[in-house]
Amino acid sequence: MIGPFEANGSAHTTKKVSVVFVLGGPGSGKGTQCANIVEHFGYTHLSAGDLLRAEIKSGSENGTMIQNMIKEGKIVPSEVTIKLLQRAIEENGNDKFLIDGFPRNEENRAAFEAVTGIEPEFVLFFDCSEEEMERRLLCRNQGREDDNIETIRKRFKVYMESSLPVIEYYNAKGKVKKIDAARPVGEVFEAVKAVFTPPSDKVKAASWSFKWND
Ligand SMILES: Nc1ncnc2c1ncn2[C@@H]1O[C@H](COP(=O)(O)OP(=O)(O)OP(=O)(O)O)[C@@H](O)[C@H]1O
Ligand SMILES: Nc1ccn([C@H]2C[C@H](O)[C@@H](COP(=O)(O)O)O2)c(=O)n1
Ligand SMILES: [Mg+2]
Numbered sequence: 020m021i022g023p024f025e026a027n028g029s030a031h032t033t034k035k036v037s038v039v040f041v042l043g044g045p046g047s048g049k050g051t052q053c054a055n056i057v058e059h060f061g062y063t064h065l066s067a068g069d070l071l072r073a074e075i076k077s078g079s080e081n082g083t084m085i086q087n088m089i090k091e092g093k094i095v096p097s098e099v100t101i102k103l104l105q106r107a108i109e110e111n112g113n114d115k116f117l118i119d120g121f122p123r124n125e126e127n128r129a130a131f132e133a134v135t136g137i138e139p140e141f142v143l144f145f146d147c148s149e150e151e152m153e154r155r156l157l158c159r160n161q162g163r164e165d166d167n168i169e170t171i172r173k174r175f176k177v178y179m180e181s182s183l184p185v186i187e188y189y190n191a192k193g194k195v196k197k198i199d200a201a202r203p204v205g206e207v208f209e210a211v212k213a214v215f216t217p218p219s220d221k222v223k224a225a226s227w228s229f230k231w232n233d
Contacts, residue, residue: 036108038137041119042186043145045174046152046159047200048207049119052145055208056117060215063113067121070103071095089165092173094123094181097130105135117143124181128188142189143214145200145207149175 039062041049053064071089075082081099088095100121108116118139122128131137152175156166165174189195196214200207213221 034109035114036137037115038139039117040121040139040142040189041117041145042142042182043200044147044149044152044178044182045171046156047145047147048155048204049145051204052143052198052200052207052211053117053119056211056215059212060115061113062115062117063111064117064119065104065107066119067100067104067123068119070107071100074099074103086164090170092165092170092177094127094177097127100127101131101134104131122185123177125185125188128185139189139194141214142186142195143211144186144195144197146197147200151201 041053043049050064050066050069053062053066056062057064068089071085075086075089085095085099104118104121122131153168153171156171157168159166165171186195198207198210198214
């Protein structure tokens with residue numbers, strides 16, 4: 020467990036949570052793999068991008084600003100995104116969260132740490148070539164306003180310039196679990212499972228297969 024987490028900024032509400040940041044380029048498969056992790060390991064999936072898109076739909080006062088930034092592939096000010104993440108964590112009964120697509124830049128990272136006091140347990144990093152990510156985004160077909168070639172290129176630039184340094188920051192702290200995400204979905208998930216399976220369970224699984232083959 021990691022904490023303390025003061026979800027509403029008051030000293031009275033303290034929820035201890037365990038957080039895994041899920042990072043990787045646009046289209047690397049973060050959302051796809053998070054759905055599998057939720058099913059197998061009981062985490063709650065919070066996608067920063069999904070929360071921002073829901074905020075646009077809700078007609079909030081920040082909606083137009085968020086929409087314009089997403090269309091330009093830019094990163095929304097941390098204050099806005101952190102509030103949405105805090106609210107989602109606080110309203111959820113679970114204590115294990117996958118935070119997908121956040122922190123996206125140094126400002127996101129430092130502000131989240133300062134406001135919540137949360138250090139991620141580890142960072143799951145989906146490593147994939149730009150060519151493969153571009154192919155996937157152009158086929159995604161979910162009606163996202165930012166899945167057009169012009170915005171995709173801007174998102175890649177922001178990823179290289181602002182998001183990779185955050186991954187490097189956590190790598191220097193020994194917190195990054197890197198996954199080769201260029202393979203088919205099932206193969207990627209096998210690698211992901213190995214990261215989430217406690218070492219004691221891996222020993223049990225190995226001895227069962229030994230007995231089976233006996
Ligand atoms: N390993 C894979 N092989 C082929 N296609 C994949 C793989 N993983 C995901 N996809 C497909 O690629 C597209 C992008 O995947 P997904 O939405 O999970 O990426 P993402 O990292 O969440 O992207 P974004 O940062 O834009 O939200 C989807 O259409 C998904 O079905
Ligand atoms: N921390 C974040 C996460 C996302 N956004 C904005 C900018 C992204 O291009 C867009 C889509 O995110 P995705 O669904 O691809 O993870 O949402 C942001 O500003 N800050
Ligand atoms: Mg996604």
